[in-house]
Amino acid sequence: MRRTYLRSRSIAAAAVLCSALVAAGAARARLAVQWLGRADGLPNSQVHDLAQDRDSRLWLAGPSGLVRYDGQRFDVFLRADGLSANGLRSLAKAPDGRLWIGTDKGVDMHDRDGLFSPLVPPETWRYGVVEAMVIEPSGGAWIATPAGLLRWTPARGLEAVADPRLYGVPVTALARGDDGTVWASAAGLLSYDGAAWKECAAAALAVGDVEAIAPVAGGALIGGERGLVEVDAGGRLVHRLIDQGPVTAVLVAGDELWLGMGGELRLYRRRGDGWELAEAVARARINRLLADVEGNVWAATDDAGVAKVSVLRHAIQQADQPCPTQVYSFAATAAGELLVGGDQCSFRLRPADLSLAESYPALDGVKVWDLQEDRAGTLWAASEGGLWRRPPGGELRPLRLASPILAAPARVLLERPDGMLVGTVAGLVEVRGTEATPLTGAAGESPGYVYTLVEDGAGTVWAGTLGNGLWRLTTGGVLERVALPGLDKRGSVYSIAFGPGDMLAVSQDEHLLIWRDGELERLKPGDAVPGWSIRFDAAGNLWAGGDNGLRRFDLHGERPPLHLTASMGLAGNELTTSRSLWLDPRGRVWAGTTGGLTVVDPASLALLRPLPPVRASSIEWSQVEVRRKDGATIVPAGAWGLEVQVYVPWFADERSIVFRHRLAGFDRRWSPYGDRGEHRIQYTALPAGDFELEVQAYSPVVGESPKTNLLRFRVLPPWWLRRWAIALWALSLLGLGYAAWRHRSRVLIAHAEELARTVELKTTELRQAIADLDRLAHRDALTGLPNQRRFWEQGRRFEARARRSGVRFAMVVLDLDNFKAINDHWGHQVGDRVLKAVGKRLQQMMRLEDFVARYGGEEFVALLSAADETAVTQAAERLRRALAATPVVTREGRTIDVTASFGAALWQGPGDDLESMFKRADAALYAAKRTKNRVVIWDPSLIPSHQPPPAPGPDGDAHA
The missing domain is CATH 2.130.10.10 (YVTN repeat-like/Quinoprotein amine dehydrogenase)
Incomplete structure (x- = not known):
């Protein structure tokens, strides 16, 4: 560009x-x-104007009414709600908080109570559509119409501006500067300084x-x-x-x-x-x-709705590249430039201004996993096709040496004082000139697939492998396996980072492990994520990039984790390799993703406005009449319902906000943070008492909002338990004598208290039974996963979204191998333990936007959003490897290896449907089961499934 x-x-x-x-x-x-x-x-893709009210909500005006957007939902207001017309042209916010609305039939105002009222009666309006409005600090207004410019003041009402240049001629644009100057466009451009209108003819002639x-x-x-x-x-x-x-x-x-x-x-x-x-x-x-x-x-816009460019643009920038490419590696040079390796092209950047310094046409179309320049100026490239090298002033060519390890795809590079270490899928080798020396253990064992290489502050080289744990190179040039608490010696080590002091962080399999002085520290379960690349910054924070964006962990415990994804501006949602994170001298974080290169500035992130307090967009009571008293809502006893819809007026990334709540006086704990987009809080008939609804929001970018008390209310007891009723009963018994009254009152009061306790107990039991029925209807009782009924409901949502947006999704059906043999040999209790463990592992590995359910028996099914064939193959392979690498331990301490076969099918477009996808995935699963423990993606060569998917019955399970 x-x-x-x-x-x-x-x-x-x-x-x-x-x-x-x-x-x-x-x-x-x-x-x-x-x-x-x-x-x-x-309601319409055409939007004429927008404004923000004093509660920070966004208002949109268009031909199909007025729209309010609070970050969680759109509310539409039409003529039936009090507007003069459905066709709207302009908006303006007044100093008193009212919203002025220019319609096709005049001007309406929206007040703080949510009511609409016309500036003048619509039947007397004769000026046509309202093109623009300017509100003055005094409360007066200028109004642009096809019939000229109008002026409204509280004292004089509505008047036409008498200046002949603005009277009876269309006025299309208005603006007011901070100095009070009002600008208007009619046949030309005019300005008003508070005394008279002046014509700016030269400007009008210049722009038409x-x-x-x-x-x-x-x-x-x-x-x-x-x-x-x-x-x-x-x-x-x-x-x-x-x-x-x-x-x-x-x-x-x-x-x-x-x-x-x-x-x-x-x-x-x-x-x-x-x-x-x-x-x-x-x-x-x-x-x-x-x-x-x-x-x-x-x-x-005129036909594309509303566009938003987030304030995150100051902190998260997607850099232009010589070609569209996945970015695999970063490496700084002695000259302060940055080498970037990718799958379609590799190049050199100037980090200060993101400008291109050099490209490497010889590597176009070559997957370059790592790109390094040594102290002598020699350029090295580890690629899918092996090792490349360019001496100073020479050409970049493949390096052919007599080494079987170098004949394999090269993955990672690390410069040493007397050579270059090259990690390949077949082992580790040191290259010096034209000689290649393989590096092995003391007994000659190879480390296998070397995925990452790191040198610590003492000059020791550490090597992470896929499927063979963590290794260290001794001063004698011999590899030795590293044993640390919590480290799987046969696990896959994706990335290694050294932090302040003796801190060591390792990304292994699905976890981030951290050691301080040799003692293992685990991140909280909700924070532990797979990270292909990890780095410590100068403040001791740990950055981790994996298959669900980029995260920052404050290991001092002072801030919640930061989580950045593609919706916030990253070029892609998945980082790529152990070299796909780099921190520059300015503290910026460079992330290489499947969608390209992104630069994150933590200093700019720290300047973002924090989440404001949560607010209620609506509070609705159903089947009950409530009243207000002393700032609280009084609610009669009975079978009523309460629904509160909440929002946070914060638009930097409103779609990532989640909410939690607690009803003080009823709930002992806060609810967990809900799903993104879930902003409704519901309660039904509560026992008598005083309650306060507390709500809090959370953003993965700026953390939590202040806790907010949204609603105070009191539920009255039943009439027969109120004081006046008890007093009436007591007075009615006074005539029977003091002794009889004492006896009867004790009986009645005890009976009333017992009745109240019984009613409260039964109400609690009924509410719990309703919750249990709802959970049983949508959850599998054994694994806790969604059941078949929930799968079909969620699948319909994926299908509807795909039809709207055209974004593909995938269905993966998996079946545990030899599960009947496990049941027969170990018993059904152990079989249930296996199913629970598999369900837990699948749930841990799902992204937020994905879905997994137990379909029945030993069969599970997952829905993967925004997936192509490569992504679903990688995701299914990760699931398969994770299940195979996690044996189930019985109560006796014995281990049971568990494997599964996977069949997958992708959404094929508008003509496709969920049932057809299930049949194709089932056919692919049938093919995978022939050899077991593998992934098969459906293609037309596979016959359809031998039977259609069973339809869900009324209890959510399949019925033949």
Whole structure:
């Protein structure tokens, strides 16, 4: 992409933009844009304007009504809700918190109580659609219409502006600067300084029809059909900035200039004395631009809904590359440059500005797992096709030496003072000039597949292998196996990192293991993740990149883990190798993913606005009439329901937010954090008492919000247990005499208390029974996994999402090998233990967006989102290897090896359905069972399954 540059100079002590476009090389970062449209809940893909209210919620105006977005859901308001019309054109936020809404039939206002009211009666409005509005601090307003410019003040009401240049002519754009200057476009451009309107004819002639106005210090930016210009405070043309158009929207936000231009969203960043084009995204005409309180930028489009560019763009940047490639490795050179190895191309970058320093055409199309430059300037490449080398001034060529280890694919490199260590899938070898010396154990044993090499501070080389544990190279050049507490000597070691002091971290199989002074420390179970690459930063934090994004662990325990994924701006959700993480001298983290290269700046992440308190978007009581008293809600006893919908007005990555809650007075513990997108809290008839609903949100980027008390309420006891009823009973017995009253009152009160306890007990039992029935209907009682009924329900959701978005998903059916033999030999109790262990392991290995269930017997089924054939093969292989590597231990201490056969099928497009996918996956499983313990992906050569999938019965299980 071409880079353009706009210079600026100072006029009247104000920074003013100027200069023409200047080419300045290739762009160096890609913009991560989130698009929200009909599939997300918008009633129409055309959005004319947007605004943010004092509660930080986003409001959208379009031809199908008014839409409110709180980060969790879209609420649509129409004429039936009190609007003057369904067609809306413009929005403006007033200082008193009200939202002004420009419609096709006038102006409406939305107040803090959620009510709509017209500025003037709609039947008296005769000015046409409201194109734009500007609200003044005093509460007055300017209103642009096809019939001219209108002025509304609390004292005088609505009046037409009498200036002939603005009376009876269409006014299409309005803006107000911080200095109070009001800008308007009619037949030309005019400005109002509080006393009179002045015409800016030169600016209008420069851009043609004015479509966008953005006030800046000392003037304004004017966008129109022929480009973008800047005028000073007096309306005089300063300079033409862009000679092409149309420029339909303009926004200046700090050091960024955003433009809607010719169907593109463009971002310019301040550089020196001007602006430099950073990125352009082409999708639809931009109607309006808005920067919210966090720094996210929103764009209202003509036919693509709303685009959001998160404030995370300052902290997470996707770098441009010479070609689309998975990034496998990073290595710094002595000159301070960065070598990048990939699967389609490999290259050298300048980290300071992400610019390309050199590319290596000889490696195009070659999978380069590691790329290094030694002290002598020789370039080395470990690739799928073996080892490459380029001496200083020479050519990059494959290195052919008489070594069977080097004949295998090379995986990792490590420079030594007198040579280069090369780890391959067949072992470890040291290359010196034209000689290759294999490195083995004392008894001549090979370490096998060497996946990672690291040198510690003392100069000792450590080697991680796949399936053969951790090794260390002694000073005598002999490999020895490393034994540490908790380390599996036959496990797969993906990455090794040395931290402050004597800290050692190892990524083995599905866990991160950390030793301090030789003592093992485990991360909490919820934080333990597979990491292909791990690194310590200068503060002692551990960064881990695996198959579900990038995480940072604060080993001091002061902050919750940070978790970054593709939805937040990473180029891909999966990091690739042990070399796919690098920390530069500035503290930035470089991540190589399956989607490309991403640079994360932790310092910018630390500046993000924390989560604000949780708020309630709605509180609904069903089957009961409640009342307010002393700030609390009074609820009668009975069979009623309560539903509270919550949200957090935080849009940096609103889709990753999860919630938890506790009803003080009823719940002893907080609920666990729920699923992403789940924002409803529900309770049914509670016993008498006082209650407070506490809610808290969590973001993997900024941590937890403050705990918030959303609702206080009191549930009254039944009428016969209230004080007045008991007193009435007592008074009615006074006439029977003091002695009789004492006897009867004790009996009645005891009976009433016993009755209350019985009612409360039965209510609790009924509520528990309902919860148990719901759990049994959707959960397998043995493994705790979702059952067959839940699988078909969730599968329908995957299918519907695939039909909407076109994103493929996969179904994997697995069956335990020789399970009948386990039952026959060990008994059904041991068989149940095996099923529980398999279910637990499968649940641990699923990503958040994936799903696994027990289908029946020894058969399980998984749904994998956003999967292609390569991804589902890798995922199924990981599951297969994990099950095979985790034997089940009986109560007697004996181990049972467990393997499984896997059959998988992918979604094939709109003509496909869930039942057909199951048949194909079952056919692939049938093929896998012939040899067992393997993965088969369905292809047309496989016959369909010998029987269709059984339909779920009313209890959630299959019935023949």
